Amino acid sequence: MRTVFVNPERCIGCLQCEIACATEHSSSKNVASAFLEAPQPRARIHVEPGPVPSTAYPNRCRHCDPAPCAQVCPTGAIHRDRGLGVVLVDEDRCISCAMCAVVCPFDAVTFYPSAAGPGPEVAVALKCDGCVERLRRGQPPACVEACKVGALVFGDLNDLVAAGRLRATAAVLAATAAAPPGPPDPLAAWHAFGAELVAAAGHAARPTHDRGGER
């Protein structure tokens, strides 16, 4: 089963997947003109900041099987493409009841007008379509192509899980000194700085001495 796998520890919050996604779902497919289109094309992947600065998670539809959204959709607007392994919305049949959003385990469904939908004023369910057009051409999804740090990867699920397993193995063995450590991680300090910012806010909020200036 081919899917987009997420390595959240690698996400550095550049938002390039969001821009690539919105562009892919535009009429012009051109970043320079996509943002001028009406209705405005929308990203279907959302990079949300984590609990401390310098962390983030790119959230998108996981194309569940069975898909709760498809199960509850009263108009049958949501269906699965078995061949490509993606869950798709027929925007013309969507009645914006938001039941799909209610049951989505990942809050991955949004509602905006769409060029493919019933009209420029009518919001319909928008979510990741797995870049079906690209998949049919043998290309990876746009978000994966845009990601230059391996936070989003596309391939056979078990292969992707295995890749993560191998990285974990190397890290565990380095930590237990059973294998030499790799080169210094340039991101470690960046991540640590985010944690320090949160700590500093906590410390500053704890009055330790008279700051003066009170009336």
Add this chain to the structure above:
Amino acid sequence: MSVSDGRRAVQLSINRDAQEMIDLARAEGIETVWDRLDAQQPQCGFCALGVSCRNCAMGPCRVDPFGEGPTKGVCGAGADVIVARNLGRGIAAGASAHSDHGRDILEVFASTARGETTGYRIADEGKLRRLAAELGVDGDQRPAGDVAADVADVLFDDFGSRKDGVSFAGRAPAARRARWQELGITPRGIDRENVEMLHRTHMGVDNDHVSLLLHALRTGLSDGWGGSMIATELSDVLFGTPSPVLSEVNLGVLRHDQVNVALHGHNPVLSDVIVAAAEDPELVDLARSYGASGINLVGLCCTGNELLMRRGVPMAGNHLMQELAIVTGALEAMVVDYQCIMPSVTDVAACYHTKIISTSDKARFPGATHLPFDPRRGAEIGREIIRAAVEAYPDRNPDRVHIPVAPVRWMGGFSVEAILGALGGSPEPLVSAIASGAIRGAVAVVGCNNPKLPQDYAHVELTRQLIEHDVLVVVTGCAAVANGKAGQMLPESASMAGTGLRGVCEALGIPPVLHMGSCVDNSRVLVLAGALADFLGVDIDQLPLAGAAPEWYSEKAVSIGAYVVASGVTTVLGVQPPIFGSPRVVDLLAGGLDGVVGARFAVEPDPSRAAALIRRHIEEKRRALGLPFEDPDSIAVTAPAAPVG
């Protein structure tokens, strides 16, 4: 939900005035810098790590810091070159900002020398003649105007390409100058180094990160010993050399019953004539006719520091207070020149009766009233600006006025001349206090505010811990204002210091934290360090000194960091610069530089840990000088605090 949603005001600033105004802004739906920081989360990691490049149209490019994606831009530049180029360009921007400020002062100085200005004069003729002697200009028996014109000529040449070294670089100790010469980083001309930095960072020019970083240091030096020093020295000549002065600080300096005018930005050249205009009887009468009891000038940021240093003008706040000062509803006008003035001030002002008055043709603000500065009409423009502010007073809505706290007293005015004056004319008393160990060393705590950090927390906490351990602290810029608000900058603040430093401060009647001025006045710190080194016959890097920029945000701060380190003073930054995508650049700046210029950078956001690192560094320097020292390893560096949920 973004990271900082729900951060309470007490987590955003340690100051009650800021906290109350943040809550008020939130209640009124007025967007501030903290809201915009939230909206930017997550911020781009490529850019935070310095590995994105927009220098050419084959790009934009970014390289994968994990090393699995692209490791080179289209041109072939890897992380080392991209990071070094970006850092170099940032330093050039910061150095250019300071130096163009210096040039603006120089131009007014030259025009004043020729008698073409109104509202300006040579205020410190003694300093003019001392500068003339230093610059090889005949200063004796000639009218001040003629001397000033020749001094201006010499300094104009410092901006160009005809010299082997900028004039004031000659003030550095001989050993330091020799080291610069050997490394090829003597600043030759101010504009030249900046232009060369832009040239070198064009695609396909300097492709060696070491060479790029060395030129970045030279570019910084052209600021510290060039543009900034010219700004400081000529401002002293035109407006007076600062001497100790008492004043007040925080938003409590705004008055309920007066026309409040905030002077914000960096250049003292116009604000000085505004001070005169605010005392104009006709304008004071006009204010009274509208029911105000007078005209109250306050400072913000470094224009405020310039005015505090020379005129004792009260200070409303530092960088992160600029929007909040408007939220008091008590500000009739904010007069802005340039640098660090958020484009948002006009948006916040639009929610109130406050007029934003822009004064520099280089710095325009849509929505502001533009009254461009012209030194030939200085006095007249000063009056026009004050008149505009007074005319806004009837529009003030008293129901929206909220001045949060009572002001805190503080002391400014410690130019090098004033410090040496307090010491009795020679660095000897300070040097012997350092030699005996009563004072362990001295640290310059400088730089900005950054909304990523709780406002002023690191400035105040670091400074407090240093003075408690007998380290004399000198401050400039936003760091100075932070310490002022915390009540750490009065002669009686000596009681907060350790026994040794307290004794020295009490004997001299000075605070343990000395205000040396605006951010261009970091040049005063260089002059003082050079004077101490010369007195001892050593180089600056041998002295028990350090620098700290705990809450920096600006490209100017990066330039300051570059020239301070290149001058031999190790500097601790509280906010990560965008260089961590290149471990080689980090290794060089945080380690290798020590063997080259005798100083290096460190990054430590936690002020307690930063204080310990600095004290260890100072004790190491003391040991090397053969002075009584504490074992550096005995100074505990506490573990980083656990994140608070």
